[in-house]
Structures are given as C-alpha cells and as structure tokens.
Amino acid sequence: MRQIRNVFFTFFAAPLILIMLTTSGAFSLTSKVSPDYIPVNSLYHGSQVVVSGEAAPDEEVIIKFSSPAKKADLHKKGKGGGLLWMNVGELEFKPVSDVYLLYSSQNIAGIVSVEQQDEYALGYDAFRRMLEVSPVSSEEEKEMWVKEFIRFKEKNKIYGVFTGKIETQTENNIKTYSLKVDWPYQAPPQEYTVSVYAVKNNTIQDHRESSLKMEKVGALNFISNMAFNKAPFYGVISILIAIAAGFIVSVIFKGGGGSH
Amino acid sequence: MYFYLPIALTSISLPLIVGLGLLVGLLSGLFGVGGGFLLTPLLIMIGIPPTVAAASDSLQIVGASTSGTFAHWKLGNVDVKMGIYLLIGGFVGGIGGVQLIKVLRAMGNADFVIKITYVLMLGIVGSYMFFESLNALKKAKQSKEAVHTDETAAKPKKESGFVKFLKALPLQTRFEKSGATHSALLVIVLGTFVGVLAAIMGVGGGFLMVPVMVYLLRMPMHVVVGTSLFQILFTCIEVSFLQAYVNHTVDFILAVLLLVGSTFGAQIGTKLGRKLHGDQLKILLAMxxxxxxxxxxxxxxVQPSLLLSLKGGH
Known part of the structure; x- marks a missing residue:
C-alpha cells in the first residue's frame, strides 16, 4: 500500500503540485541587476544597466529605480512686482527620491490597485498623493508645483515613467523579462534600490529588491574627499594651480611689447 | 570626449567647456573683464548647478586674470598703485554689499532688487559706452587724423565744476602709469561703489570697474584693461578661497578645463587688443x-520653460 502511495506521489501528485504552484502566482519571482556596481571615474558619462529575471507567465512586471527619500528645497519662479519673471521664494518637497525611474509592461493604473500604488510608490499618481509641498495655499497650487517638480526632474532625465520597455518571453511556462536602461550620468553617486514587482489581478503577488551602487573612484574620489574634508587646503591648492596655469600659458605665449 | 565633475556631479563635453573658456578668456584679455557675468549663466545653461558654476567660474578667473595680468604687466599696462586703492575700496564695498543683500533678503525683495540692478547697471553702462565710443569714432573719422592713440580718449575736454570739485578733494595722489592725478579718497570710494554693486549682482565687477576707470578716472584704455585684470585677480582669489572653504562648491576639474581655454583666450585677447584702438575696444565691450x-x-x-530651479547662483 505504501509503495502504491509513493508511486502515486512521485508520478502524479508532485508534478501536479508543481504545476499548480507555478500557475497560481506562487512562482518565485527572480531578479538580477547587471552591473550592480558602477564605478564613477573622471571619464564617466552614464552606463547601461540590465535588469532581468523570471516571473510567472500570467504576471505583469514592474521595475522601479529609486534612492532613499529625503526633502528637496528649490527656488520657485513667479512674477516679481507683477511684471518680471524671477525667483519669488522657495518650496520644500518631501519625501522625494533623487532618482525615480519606473518601467512597466502595461500602464500602472490598469494593472495595480490604487491602494497598492500608494503602498509601493508606483507611478506619478501615487507620487502626487504622498508628496508634501510647502508652503502652498491650496490643493490646486500643490498640484501645479508637483507637476513642475516632475517636469524639472524629467528634464534632467532622473525621473520618468515608461510603459512597454520591458522585453518578455514565455517559454516552458516561465516568463523571462529583461530591461535595458541607459543609466543617466545626472544620477548622483549613491546606493539605489532596484525593485521588481510581479502583478496579477490588480495585486502585487511578489517583489524583489536589489541594490545598484554608484561610487566615485580614483582621482575623482580623491578630489571630492579633499574638497569636503580638507577644504582650506583644497582652496589654497586650487588657487595656486590656477595661478601657475596662468603663468605657464603666459610664458608659452611670450607676449611682446607694445600697446594698443 | 566627456569629463565627470567631482563637485558638480555631472558629465560635460570637453570641447564645449574648453570652447566656453576660450571665449571668456578672449573677452578677459581684450577688455579686462572677468567674464563672470557671461560665463556663469552659460555654465548653468549646460547643466552645472548654480552654486558650483559661480564658485568654479571664480577660480578659473584667477587663472585667466593671472595670464592676462602678466601679459599686460609685461606690456607696462598695469597701474599697481591704482589697482591696490580700488582693491581696498572693492573689499570694503563687497562686505557692505553682502550685508545689504542680507537686509533685502529679510525684507523679501532681494531678487527683485538684484534683477533690476542688473538690468539698469548693464543697460546704462552699455548704452553710455556704446554712444560715447561711437561719437569718438565718428569724430576721429571726420578729423581724419592719421594716428590715434588711446590717450586722446583719456584727455579731459573741458574742466567742469565737477572736475574742479574732484581736484579739491584731499589726498591728491599721482598715478604715473595712468598719467592722472586723483584723490586717493575718490579712487577708494569708486572701488567701494563697484564692490557694493558687484556683491549685490554676484559678479566680480570687471564690467563696472572698466567704465569707472575710463570715464571717471580718465585712465587710458590699455592701462584700464591691465589694472582691471590685476584687481579682479585678487578679488577672485578671495572669493575662490571662501567658496572652497565655506560652501565646498569649487569644482577644481571644471575650473581647470575652463582654464585650458581661458588662459589661451586671454593671451589671444591681449594680442588682438593691441591691434584695436581704445574706442573700438569700448564699442565692442558695449555691444x-x-x-x-x-x-x-x-x-x-518671457515665462521660463521651468518654474523651479536649484538654489544658488545669480
């Protein structure tokens, strides 16, 4: 009897359980970020980052790049004296990420519930709902400055929401996904979080987080450290080098006499 | 080819940045202006954060004005005595201007005052220089003088009551290189005035100092250029050090790349300037x-395309 039970489990039940798991969303989402370390040297001009992995065949994939939330203080422009455009004050935005790049296989609003958009900060609508702007006098004014904030960041290529850039392929009941991102050189060196979400039935089924570290290296790192940790020395050395450069060029040119 | 900047945290095109430096160095060598009023906005336009643009620009002016001052010094165009007096005034005025800005900021209308000052000063100085130089060129053409010297522009036409008043001021000092005698007090006060304006406008003040030297101190144009560069050199050394020490906003790599262009530009400008008459130089600067x-x-x-901007800069 036990033998019959073992044979049944090996040939029927186990494969059945496996099939049920893979088709019911319990499939284990995987993600890999390559490279996960970007050395920033003096010749750095951006990089290409590939995020790839596997998901269940009936799941949509969302990929988000973000950095730790903080506050941002910016000048706001308006009409000074009712006539001339100029800086008319400051605005504080919080919580905001230095970089916010979101990629999804379909429009976020169509595949994730509003509650989960807010919970996982997915999409500009969620961004608008959770962002605090001060000082503002009304909701309309807040809405206007949030739009401006997004436009300001998008112009620097460090904010963006994109649909359809993730390449997928389904084979043997497994969906493989791949996203190639031109990582912007405007993104400041720090550690970023790459979040991958598997979505089905308007619900996030699973998610994975990886890190992408950008770090200053070599001479660039040396100069940066000196500027912040040995500021007086850095100031004096910079001035001396500038003066020396001026003299050297003067000597090279060997300007003759005379006047205008 | 691109370079990543350690303080600005952005990547820039090498030919573009060296080209900008060359252009500003050319102006510096030609007219004795630091070029901050032109270069800082250009750097911001190509994506350098405003605070870093202003501070690094100041450091590159140190290099360019060293090159220009040295070239002019070899030509005998630097009135060191006049430069030091103006520098004393400029230093005092700079401190006063910074305090004035603090008061205006507290009152909430600093930016309005800065912008209006900018437009008025540039407009008045530019227009005056343009029309004055145009008239001088026309007169020179009419009289068909064979040889022109810059000294003709510096000669007082008629001794007015104002000139008499200036001559009555105490501490009359002879400035040999400039070929003029002025009250040391007047020179220091003029330096202070430029210092206050430069601090309000957030620039070195070269384009204000040059007209002051030409029209109020009646210095020959070639000595004006050399002396202005001499004065700018010391002002920018002070500013660069303070920016590096207090704000950590001096980007050494950016300044060096600008310097590659500007030091050569300053030399070319100086040589080119020798081929032009004082009035031609003035009319070019005015334009x-x-x-x-x-x-x-x-x-x-016109409404800007973006209504938000990073803090700092002019």
Whole structure:
C-alpha cells in the first residue's frame, strides 16, 4: 500500500503540485541587476544597466529605480512686482527620491490597485498623493508645483515613467523579462534600490529588491574627499594651480611689447 | 570626449567647456573683464548647478586674470598703485554689499532688487559706452587724423565744476602709469561703489570697474584693461578661497578645463587688443554688455520653460 502511495506521489501528485504552484502566482519571482556596481571615474558619462529575471507567465512586471527619500528645497519662479519673471521664494518637497525611474509592461493604473500604488510608490499618481509641498495655499497650487517638480526632474532625465520597455518571453511556462536602461550620468553617486514587482489581478503577488551602487573612484574620489574634508587646503591648492596655469600659458605665449 | 565633475556631479563635453573658456578668456584679455557675468549663466545653461558654476567660474578667473595680468604687466599696462586703492575700496564695498543683500533678503525683495540692478547697471553702462565710443569714432573719422592713440580718449575736454570739485578733494595722489592725478579718497570710494554693486549682482565687477576707470578716472584704455585684470585677480582669489572653504562648491576639474581655454583666450585677447584702438575696444565691450542686457530682459519678461530651479547662483 505504501509503495502504491509513493508511486502515486512521485508520478502524479508532485508534478501536479508543481504545476499548480507555478500557475497560481506562487512562482518565485527572480531578479538580477547587471552591473550592480558602477564605478564613477573622471571619464564617466552614464552606463547601461540590465535588469532581468523570471516571473510567472500570467504576471505583469514592474521595475522601479529609486534612492532613499529625503526633502528637496528649490527656488520657485513667479512674477516679481507683477511684471518680471524671477525667483519669488522657495518650496520644500518631501519625501522625494533623487532618482525615480519606473518601467512597466502595461500602464500602472490598469494593472495595480490604487491602494497598492500608494503602498509601493508606483507611478506619478501615487507620487502626487504622498508628496508634501510647502508652503502652498491650496490643493490646486500643490498640484501645479508637483507637476513642475516632475517636469524639472524629467528634464534632467532622473525621473520618468515608461510603459512597454520591458522585453518578455514565455517559454516552458516561465516568463523571462529583461530591461535595458541607459543609466543617466545626472544620477548622483549613491546606493539605489532596484525593485521588481510581479502583478496579477490588480495585486502585487511578489517583489524583489536589489541594490545598484554608484561610487566615485580614483582621482575623482580623491578630489571630492579633499574638497569636503580638507577644504582650506583644497582652496589654497586650487588657487595656486590656477595661478601657475596662468603663468605657464603666459610664458608659452611670450607676449611682446607694445600697446594698443 | 566627456569629463565627470567631482563637485558638480555631472558629465560635460570637453570641447564645449574648453570652447566656453576660450571665449571668456578672449573677452578677459581684450577688455579686462572677468567674464563672470557671461560665463556663469552659460555654465548653468549646460547643466552645472548654480552654486558650483559661480564658485568654479571664480577660480578659473584667477587663472585667466593671472595670464592676462602678466601679459599686460609685461606690456607696462598695469597701474599697481591704482589697482591696490580700488582693491581696498572693492573689499570694503563687497562686505557692505553682502550685508545689504542680507537686509533685502529679510525684507523679501532681494531678487527683485538684484534683477533690476542688473538690468539698469548693464543697460546704462552699455548704452553710455556704446554712444560715447561711437561719437569718438565718428569724430576721429571726420578729423581724419592719421594716428590715434588711446590717450586722446583719456584727455579731459573741458574742466567742469565737477572736475574742479574732484581736484579739491584731499589726498591728491599721482598715478604715473595712468598719467592722472586723483584723490586717493575718490579712487577708494569708486572701488567701494563697484564692490557694493558687484556683491549685490554676484559678479566680480570687471564690467563696472572698466567704465569707472575710463570715464571717471580718465585712465587710458590699455592701462584700464591691465589694472582691471590685476584687481579682479585678487578679488577672485578671495572669493575662490571662501567658496572652497565655506560652501565646498569649487569644482577644481571644471575650473581647470575652463582654464585650458581661458588662459589661451586671454593671451589671444591681449594680442588682438593691441591691434584695436581704445574706442573700438569700448564699442565692442558695449555691444557685448548690451547683448547680455537684452538677454536678461527677455528672460525677465518671457515665462521660463521651468518654474523651479536649484538654489544658488545669480
């Protein structure tokens, strides 16, 4: 009897359980970020980052790049004296990420519930709902400055929401996904979080987080450290080098006499 | 080819940045202006954060004005005595101007005052220089003089009551290189005035100092250029050090790349300047100043494409 039970489990039940798991969303989402370390040297001009992995065949994939939330203080422009455009004050935005790049296989609003958009900060609508702007006098004014904030960041290529850039392929009941991102050189060196979400039935089924570290290296790192940790020395050395450069060029040119 | 900047945290095109340096160095060597009023906005336009642009620009002016001052010094165009007096005034005025800005900021209308000052000063200085130089060129053409010297522009035409008043001021000092005698007090006060304006406008003040030397101190144009560069050199050394020490905003790599262009530009400008007459130089500078004025006016009147900007800069 036990033998019959073992044979049944090996040939029927186990494969059945496996099939049920893979088709019911319990499939284990995987993600890999390559490279996960970007050395920033003096010749750095951006990089290409590939995020790839596997998901269940009936799941949509969302990929988000973000950095730790903080506050941002910016000048706001308006009409000074009712006539001339100029800086008319400051605005504080919080919580905001230095970089916010979101990629999804379909429009976020169509595949994730509003509650989960807010919970996982997915999409500009969620961004608008959770962002605090001060000082503002009304909701309309807040809405206007949030739009401006997004436009300001998008112009620097460090904010963006994109649909359809993730390449997928389904084979043997497994969906493989791949996203190639031109990582912007405007993104400041720090550690970023790459979040991958598997979505089905308007619900996030699973998610994975990886890190992408950008770090200053070599001479660039040396100069940066000196500027912040040995500021007086850095100031004096910079001035001396500038003066020396001026003299050297003067000597090279060997300007003759005379006047205008 | 691109370079990543350690303080600005952005990547820039090498030919573009060296080209900008060359252009500003050329102006510096030609007219004795630091070029901050032109270069800082250009750097911001190509994506350098405003605070880093202003501070690094100041460091590159140290290099360019060293090159220009040295070239002019070899030509005997630097009135060191006049430069030191103006420097003393400029230093005092700079401190006063910074305090004035603090008061205006507390009152909430600093930016309005800065912009209006910018437009008015640039507009008045540019227009005056343009028309004065144009008249001088016309007269020179009419009289068909064979040889022109810059000294003709510096000669007082008629001794007015104002000139008499200036001559009555105490501490009359002879400035040999400039070929003029002025009250040391007057020179220091003029330096202070430029210092206050430069601090309000957030620039080195070269384009204000040059007209002051030409029209109020009646210095020959070639000595004006050399002396202005001498004065700018010391002002920018002070500013660069303070920016590096207090704000950590001096980007050494950016300044060096700008310097590659500007030091050569300053030498070319100095050589080119020797081929031009004083009035031709003045009219060229006036046209550049007026061009910048028009650009600022357009920026003030037309709604900007982005209504948010990073803090710092002019």
């Amino acid at each position: 550049i100043v007026l061009g910048v004025t028009v650009k600022i006016l357009v920026d003030l009147l």
